[in-house]
Structures are given as C-alpha cells and as structure tokens.
Amino acid sequence: MIFLKATPAAVKKAAAFIRKGGTAVFPTETVYGLGADALNPEAAAKIFEIKKRPAFDPLIVHVASVKQAKMLAFVTPKAEALMKRFWPGPLTLVLPKKRIVPDIVTAGLDTVALRMPANPVALDLIKRAGTPIAAPSANRFGRLSPTAAAHAERQLKGRPDIILDGGKTRIGVESAVLAFKDRRIYLLRHGGLPLEEIEKVAGPLASVLRSGKRPRSPGRLAGHYNPSAKLILLGKKKPELKKGLRYGYLAFTEKPALKVKKAAVLSPSGDLKEAAANLFSHLHKLDNAGLDIILAEPVPMRGLGRAIMDRLKRAAATRKKG
Numbered sequence: 001m002i003f004l005k006a007t008p009a010a011v012k013k014a015a016a017f018i019r020k021g022g023t024a025v026f027p028t029e030t031v032y033g034l035g036a037d038a039l040n041p042e043a044a045a046k047i048f049e050i051k052k053r054p055a056f057d058p059l060i061v062h063v064a065s066v067k068q069a070k071m072l073a074f075v076t077p078k079a080e081a082l083m084k085r086f087w088p089g090p091l092t093l094v095l096p097k098k099r100i101v102p103d104i105v106t107a108g109l110d111t112v113a114l115r116m117p118a119n120p121v122a123l124d125l126i127k128r129a130g131t132p133i134a135a136p137s138a139n140r141f142g143r144l145s146p147t148a149a150a151h152a153e154r155q156l157k158g159r160p161d162i163i164l165d166g167g168k169t170r171i172g173v174e175s176a177v178l179a180f181k182d183r184r185i186y187l188l189r190h191g192g193l194p195l196e197e198i199e200k201v202a203g204p205l206a207s208v209l210r211s212g213k214r215p216r217s218p219g220r221l222a223g224h225y226n227p228s229a230k231l232i233l234l235g236k237k238k239p240e241l242k243k244g245l246r247y248g249y250l251a252f253t254e255k256p257a258l259k260v261k262k263a264a265v266l267s268p269s270g271d272l273k274e275a276a277a278n279l280f281s282h283l284h285k286l287d288n289a290g291l292d293i294i295l296a297e298p299v300p301m302r303g304l305g306r307a308i309m310d311r312l313k314r315a316a317a318t319r320k321k322g
C-alpha cells in the first residue's frame, strides 16, 4: 500500500489504481472514503471485502457533476433542484438507478445513492479516474468513521492500494441521505447538511425517524460507529463512576468535574459545526487511550447536533456480531 500527501501527482496515481479496478482511500468534506470504480463489480466487491461490510449495505456513488449523476440514475426535477442548490456538498440522494450501475453497489436495490463531494481532492480524483467512484467511509464495518488519513490507515491495515492524505476533514460527519418515494422526500440519515437547511429548499421532509411507513434504508443499524471501549451516552443525571474502570469523557463545551483518565471537549464555544468536525477525531483519541468506558454528553438537537446525536446513539448501541 502507498500512503501519500494528496498532491496532484498522488491523485493521478490514485486515479490510475481506480481505473485498473483497485481501491483508494481519499478525503471528502465529510469523512474519508474507501473508493473503487462504481461501474466495475469486481472493484466494488473489494470495498466490501476490505471493510468487512455485509453485502446488504449499499454504497454511495460519488460523482463530479450533475451530468454524471444522470448517467447513473433517473433524476427527477425535485432532485435536480436539490443537486443544483447543495452540490457539491454533504447531501446524498437516493434515486431510481439505471442499468449501468452494478447490483453489488446498490445491494440489489433498484435505487442508487448519489453524492458530489465538496472536496477538491475527491473531485479531482473522480474526474481523473473518468468514472463514478463508489465509496463508503474508510473504516472497518461498524467502527468509528475516519476524519484523518491515519484513522483509515490504522483500521484498514494496508489493504487499500493507496491512501491520499488530505488533512482533517472539514465537516466530520457523513452526508445527510434523502430518498424520494410517492412524491414525498424522506430523510434516511441526519448528516453534514442540517435538516433545517434542506427543509428551506425542499419543504417539510417525511422523516423515517418520524414515520412508520418508510422506504428501505439498509445499513442503518443500531450498533454502528462503535469504539473499542464501551460508549455510554449520558442523560441529565451526573454519572457515578465504578471503581477499577478506566473512564474517558467526551464533553460538549467544558471538561467535567469528574476524575477521568482522559477527557475531550467538542466545542468550548458550543458551536455545533466545530463539535461535528471534532466528533470522530476526539472519539478516536479517547479510544486510543486504553479506556474501558467513554462517557459522552448529549448535544442540542438542532443543526448538526442531530447528526452528532445520531452517531452517539449508534456508538452507544451494541453491535450485533455478524
């Protein structure tokens, strides 16, 4: 495996690997992705292999333009309006797929998830590869998402062909995911584009989080983003620490008065954007400190706070082995 700073020459190298059916880790504005040619089923299979991701969990396909999106999916006027407003950016749209998209990428569904990332390295890579790039987050399935190249390197242990280091990701949580069904728009996942922003353009969304009848969203498992230590999401009550256990603490705005082995603060000024950008890097740091338990404070449920709380709740849920 090659590990390179994301210079134009390195991006060129990564694009060559993608064209030949290989895999490349690259930065986006949300988290690092593990990419392969979305139109090559054998290449896409490598992603599932490397991540140990179950085959029922579809991949997001990354494109460099609306035009490229239209080669892969039937883009409705509503969807195109959202693309024009928010792309490139942290918004994924699930649309009826065209035949050109291999089944392995969509986990057999007749829809495909598309996104245009707002990161110059990612866009340059897609353009130079000359093909859309299927890319989930560059971590082992079910574990913490990578917001730095080193996080991906540690988890994927030399198995991708190349890692492009583009520094810390700007947004730090994955994209928001929308699906279109029966003339309604459903929010499948809170993400880097806050619900409030989307609703300003799309009107009120039918949320899978609010409605029983919903489009399928495989891969939205309770146990996800799991650190090695056990994560406990705190409520209003002050936690009691058990003797003999090593505690870490993820605070929102200030360090706790508790005696813990390691503490991290998401945003001293209470800025949810800063908190989202720090979320996974702080969790990685805490998780590398040899802890038994990480206590995490809740954050306000507005703006990016919704995506942060979604990740923390899943990080706190035990992952089913499988």
Ligand code: AMP
Pocket: 057, 058, 059, 060, 094, 106, 109, 111, 112, 113, 135, 136, 137, 174, 177, 179, 188, 216, 217, 218, 219, 220
């Ligand atoms: P990620 O793991 O960040 O790459 O996000 C992929 C997630 O997007 C999946 O786990 C699904 O929840 C969602 N997704 C991708 N493709 C589809 C699809 N065709 N229909 C519904 N949800 C999808």
Ligand code: MG
Pocket: 136, 137, 145
């Ligand atoms: Mg992921």
